[in-house]
Amino acid sequence: MKKIHINCDLGEGGEYDKELMPLISACNIACGGHAGTIESMHHTVDLAMEHNVEIGAHPSYPDKENFGRISMKIDPKELKRSLMAQILSLKQIAEAEGANLLHVKPHGALYNDAQKDEKIAAIIIDTIQEFDDPLMLYAPENSVIARMAEGQIQVIYEAFADRNYNPDRSLVSRLNSEALITQKEAVFKHLFSMFHDRKITCLNGEKIDCLATTFCLHSDTPDAVDILKYLHQKFRELDVKIAHSS
Numbered sequence: 001m002k003k004i005h006i007n008c009d010l011g012e013g014g015e016y017d018k019e020l021m022p023l024i025s026a027c028n029i030a031c032g033g034h035a036g037t038i039e040s041m042h043h044t045v046d047l048a049m050e051h052n053v054e055i056g057a058h059p060s061y062p063d064k065e066n067f068g069r070i071s072m073k074i075d076p077k078e079l080k081r082s083l084m085a086q087i088l089s090l091k092q093i094a095e096a097e098g099a100n101l102l103h104v105k106p107h108g109a110l111y112n113d114a115q116k117d118e119k120i121a122a123i124i125i126d127t128i129q130e131f132d133d134p135l136m137l138y139a140p141e142n143s144v145i146a147r148m149a150e151g152q153i154q155v156i157y158e159a160f161a162d163r164n165y166n167p168d169r170s171l172v173s174r175l176n177s178e179a180l181i182t183q184k185e186a187v188f189k190h191l192f193s194m195f196h197d198r199k200i201t202c203l204n205g206e207k208i209d210c211l212a213t214t215f216c217l218h219s220d221t222p223d224a225v226d227i228l229k230y231l232h233q234k235f236r237e238l239d240v241k242i243a244h245s246s
Contacts, residue, residue, distance in 0.1 A: 011044035023228040026054035033060035034068025059086040060107035068108035105138035121145035159212035
Protein backbone atom coordinates (compact mmCIF):
# COMPACT_ATOMS: atom_id res chain seq x y z
CA MET A 1 0.00 0.00 0.00
CA LYS A 2 1.29 3.45 -0.92
CA LYS A 3 1.51 6.21 1.67
CA ILE A 4 0.71 9.91 1.59
CA HIS A 5 2.07 12.27 4.25
CA ILE A 6 -0.26 14.97 5.58
CA ASN A 7 0.75 17.54 8.19
CA CYS A 8 -1.32 19.99 10.21
CA ASP A 9 -0.53 23.04 12.35
CA LEU A 10 -1.84 22.37 15.87
CA GLY A 11 -1.60 23.74 19.39
CA GLU A 12 -2.76 27.13 18.16
CA GLY A 13 -5.87 27.33 20.30
CA GLY A 14 -8.19 25.60 17.83
CA GLU A 15 -11.02 23.49 19.17
CA TYR A 16 -10.56 20.45 16.93
CA ASP A 17 -6.98 19.33 17.70
CA LYS A 18 -8.22 16.16 19.42
CA GLU A 19 -10.31 15.19 16.38
CA LEU A 20 -7.62 16.14 13.86
CA MET A 21 -4.65 14.38 15.44
CA PRO A 22 -5.69 10.77 14.62
CA LEU A 23 -6.19 11.74 10.97
CA ILE A 24 -2.73 13.16 10.15
CA SER A 25 0.87 12.02 9.68
CA ALA A 26 2.69 14.91 11.38
CA CYS A 27 1.82 17.91 13.53
CA ASN A 28 3.53 21.29 13.66
CA ILE A 29 3.08 22.56 17.22
CA ALA A 30 2.87 26.26 18.04
CA CYS A 31 5.63 26.97 20.53
CA GLY A 32 5.04 30.44 21.90
CA GLY A 33 5.74 32.88 19.07
CA HIS A 34 2.29 33.38 17.53
CA ALA A 35 0.42 31.00 19.84
CA GLY A 36 1.09 28.21 22.29
CA THR A 37 1.81 27.90 25.99
CA ILE A 38 3.73 25.38 28.08
CA GLU A 39 0.41 23.73 28.88
CA SER A 40 -0.79 23.58 25.27
CA MET A 41 2.57 22.20 24.11
CA HIS A 42 2.42 19.42 26.71
CA HIS A 43 -1.17 18.62 25.74
CA THR A 44 -0.44 18.55 21.99
CA VAL A 45 2.68 16.41 22.43
CA ASP A 46 0.64 13.95 24.49
CA LEU A 47 -2.00 13.79 21.76
CA ALA A 48 0.64 13.22 19.11
CA MET A 49 2.23 10.39 21.08
CA GLU A 50 -1.16 8.79 21.68
CA HIS A 51 -1.79 8.61 17.94
CA ASN A 52 1.81 7.97 16.79
CA VAL A 53 2.02 11.28 14.93
CA GLU A 54 5.36 12.90 14.05
CA ILE A 55 6.15 16.01 16.10
CA GLY A 56 7.53 19.24 14.69
CA ALA A 57 8.03 22.80 15.93
CA HIS A 58 6.03 25.66 14.42
CA PRO A 59 7.97 28.81 15.40
CA SER A 60 7.12 32.28 14.21
CA TYR A 61 7.92 35.92 14.60
CA PRO A 62 7.32 36.76 18.28
CA ASP A 63 3.96 38.41 17.57
CA LYS A 64 0.93 36.93 19.32
CA GLU A 65 -1.03 40.13 18.71
CA ASN A 66 -1.09 39.50 14.94
CA PHE A 67 -0.86 35.69 15.18
CA GLY A 68 2.50 35.83 13.40
CA ARG A 69 0.84 36.80 10.13
CA ILE A 70 2.59 40.14 9.61
CA SER A 71 6.27 40.58 8.70
CA MET A 72 8.31 42.14 11.49
CA LYS A 73 11.30 44.43 11.40
CA ILE A 74 13.33 42.76 14.10
CA ASP A 75 17.01 42.62 14.96
CA PRO A 76 18.50 39.40 13.51
CA LYS A 77 20.03 38.40 16.85
CA GLU A 78 16.71 38.97 18.61
CA LEU A 79 14.87 36.88 16.03
CA LYS A 80 17.37 34.04 16.37
CA ARG A 81 17.09 34.14 20.17
CA SER A 82 13.31 33.97 19.90
CA LEU A 83 13.36 31.06 17.45
CA MET A 84 15.89 29.19 19.59
CA ALA A 85 13.72 29.66 22.68
CA GLN A 86 10.58 28.56 20.87
CA ILE A 87 12.06 25.40 19.36
CA LEU A 88 13.99 24.52 22.51
CA SER A 89 10.92 24.81 24.72
CA LEU A 90 9.00 22.33 22.57
CA LYS A 91 12.02 20.03 22.22
CA GLN A 92 12.46 19.86 25.98
CA ILE A 93 8.75 19.19 26.51
CA ALA A 94 8.71 16.45 23.87
CA GLU A 95 11.76 14.76 25.35
CA ALA A 96 10.33 15.01 28.87
CA GLU A 97 7.28 13.16 27.58
CA GLY A 98 9.47 10.52 25.91
CA ALA A 99 9.07 11.78 22.35
CA ASN A 100 11.44 13.23 19.76
CA LEU A 101 11.24 16.52 17.92
CA LEU A 102 11.73 15.69 14.25
CA HIS A 103 11.24 18.84 12.17
CA VAL A 104 10.74 22.58 12.05
CA LYS A 105 8.14 24.40 9.97
CA PRO A 106 8.10 28.20 10.22
CA HIS A 107 4.70 29.82 10.63
CA GLY A 108 2.84 32.53 8.78
CA ALA A 109 4.80 35.60 7.74
CA LEU A 110 8.08 33.98 8.79
CA TYR A 111 7.38 31.06 6.42
CA ASN A 112 6.47 33.45 3.61
CA ASP A 113 9.43 35.77 4.17
CA ALA A 114 11.90 32.86 4.23
CA GLN A 115 10.73 31.87 0.76
CA LYS A 116 12.29 35.01 -0.72
CA ASP A 117 14.49 36.72 1.89
CA GLU A 118 18.01 35.30 2.23
CA LYS A 119 18.64 37.00 5.58
CA ILE A 120 15.51 35.54 7.18
CA ALA A 121 16.20 32.15 5.63
CA ALA A 122 19.76 32.17 6.98
CA ILE A 123 18.56 32.94 10.51
CA ILE A 124 16.16 29.99 10.44
CA ILE A 125 18.80 27.63 9.03
CA ASP A 126 21.42 28.80 11.54
CA THR A 127 18.95 28.30 14.38
CA ILE A 128 18.11 24.75 13.32
CA GLN A 129 21.82 23.92 13.05
CA GLU A 130 22.39 24.99 16.66
CA PHE A 131 20.67 21.81 17.84
CA ASP A 132 22.76 18.67 18.30
CA ASP A 133 19.96 16.40 17.10
CA PRO A 134 19.34 16.82 13.35
CA LEU A 135 16.03 18.51 12.64
CA MET A 136 14.38 18.46 9.23
CA LEU A 137 12.96 21.60 7.62
CA TYR A 138 9.55 21.82 5.94
CA ALA A 139 9.74 24.34 3.10
CA PRO A 140 8.29 24.95 -0.37
CA GLU A 141 10.33 23.70 -3.31
CA ASN A 142 12.25 26.34 -5.28
CA SER A 143 12.11 28.70 -2.30
CA VAL A 144 15.14 30.66 -1.14
CA ILE A 145 15.24 28.83 2.19
CA ALA A 146 15.02 25.40 0.54
CA ARG A 147 17.90 26.21 -1.82
CA MET A 148 20.05 27.65 0.97
CA ALA A 149 19.40 24.71 3.29
CA GLU A 150 20.36 22.02 0.77
CA GLY A 151 23.51 20.24 1.85
CA GLN A 152 23.22 21.66 5.37
CA ILE A 153 19.98 20.20 6.73
CA GLN A 154 17.40 17.80 5.33
CA VAL A 155 14.61 19.65 3.52
CA ILE A 156 11.13 18.17 3.12
CA TYR A 157 9.24 19.87 0.32
CA GLU A 158 5.75 20.94 1.34
CA ALA A 159 2.63 21.90 -0.61
CA PHE A 160 -0.82 22.95 0.59
CA ALA A 161 -3.88 20.78 0.10
CA ASP A 162 -6.34 23.55 0.95
CA ARG A 163 -4.79 26.57 -0.78
CA ASN A 164 -4.85 27.71 -4.38
CA TYR A 165 -1.62 28.60 -6.16
CA ASN A 166 -0.43 31.17 -8.67
CA PRO A 167 1.75 30.06 -11.62
CA ASP A 168 4.87 31.49 -9.87
CA ARG A 169 4.26 28.98 -7.03
CA SER A 170 3.08 31.65 -4.62
CA LEU A 171 -0.14 31.07 -2.73
CA VAL A 172 -3.17 33.03 -3.84
CA SER A 173 -3.62 35.91 -1.40
CA ARG A 174 -6.12 35.33 1.38
CA LEU A 175 -7.69 38.61 0.29
CA ASN A 176 -8.94 36.65 -2.74
CA SER A 177 -12.20 34.79 -2.05
CA GLU A 178 -10.76 31.76 -3.86
CA ALA A 179 -7.54 31.56 -1.85
CA LEU A 180 -8.81 28.74 0.33
CA ILE A 181 -10.16 25.41 -0.93
CA THR A 182 -12.91 24.30 1.45
CA GLN A 183 -15.03 21.77 -0.46
CA LYS A 184 -13.82 18.27 0.43
CA GLU A 185 -14.15 17.03 -3.15
CA ALA A 186 -12.08 19.95 -4.42
CA VAL A 187 -9.42 19.43 -1.75
CA PHE A 188 -9.11 15.77 -2.75
CA LYS A 189 -8.84 16.62 -6.45
CA HIS A 190 -6.19 19.27 -5.76
CA LEU A 191 -4.24 16.98 -3.42
CA PHE A 192 -4.45 13.91 -5.64
CA SER A 193 -3.05 15.88 -8.57
CA MET A 194 -0.05 16.97 -6.49
CA PHE A 195 0.52 13.50 -5.00
CA HIS A 196 -0.18 11.23 -7.97
CA ASP A 197 0.43 13.39 -11.03
CA ARG A 198 3.08 15.61 -9.47
CA LYS A 199 1.24 18.66 -10.78
CA ILE A 200 -0.25 21.70 -9.06
CA THR A 201 -3.30 23.02 -10.85
CA CYS A 202 -3.15 26.78 -10.38
CA LEU A 203 -6.19 28.96 -9.90
CA ASN A 204 -6.00 30.05 -13.55
CA GLY A 205 -5.93 26.40 -14.70
CA GLU A 206 -2.23 26.30 -15.51
CA LYS A 207 -0.35 23.21 -14.32
CA ILE A 208 3.10 23.39 -12.74
CA ASP A 209 5.41 20.66 -11.44
CA CYS A 210 5.19 19.53 -7.82
CA LEU A 211 7.91 17.65 -5.94
CA ALA A 212 6.32 17.89 -2.49
CA THR A 213 6.32 14.86 -0.22
CA THR A 214 4.28 16.35 2.63
CA PHE A 215 0.99 18.16 2.24
CA CYS A 216 -0.52 20.60 4.73
CA LEU A 217 -4.17 20.95 5.64
CA HIS A 218 -4.76 23.90 7.95
CA SER A 219 -6.53 23.15 11.21
CA ASP A 220 -8.61 26.32 10.89
CA THR A 221 -9.90 25.48 7.42
CA PRO A 222 -13.71 25.16 7.70
CA ASP A 223 -14.75 21.52 8.20
CA ALA A 224 -11.11 20.40 8.42
CA VAL A 225 -12.06 17.25 10.33
CA ASP A 226 -14.68 16.23 7.76
CA ILE A 227 -12.25 16.99 4.93
CA LEU A 228 -9.59 14.74 6.44
CA LYS A 229 -12.06 11.93 7.03
CA TYR A 230 -13.11 12.23 3.38
CA LEU A 231 -9.46 12.16 2.27
CA HIS A 232 -8.91 8.97 4.27
CA GLN A 233 -11.92 7.39 2.57
CA LYS A 234 -10.93 8.42 -0.97
CA PHE A 235 -7.29 7.44 -0.62
CA ARG A 236 -8.22 4.12 0.98
CA GLU A 237 -10.30 3.36 -2.12
CA LEU A 238 -7.10 3.90 -4.13
CA ASP A 239 -5.03 1.70 -1.82
CA VAL A 240 -3.21 4.72 -0.39
CA LYS A 241 -2.80 5.26 3.36
CA ILE A 242 -2.37 8.56 5.16
CA ALA A 243 0.56 7.67 7.40
CA HIS A 244 3.83 8.89 8.87
CA SER A 245 7.12 8.56 7.02
CA SER A 246 8.57 5.49 8.74
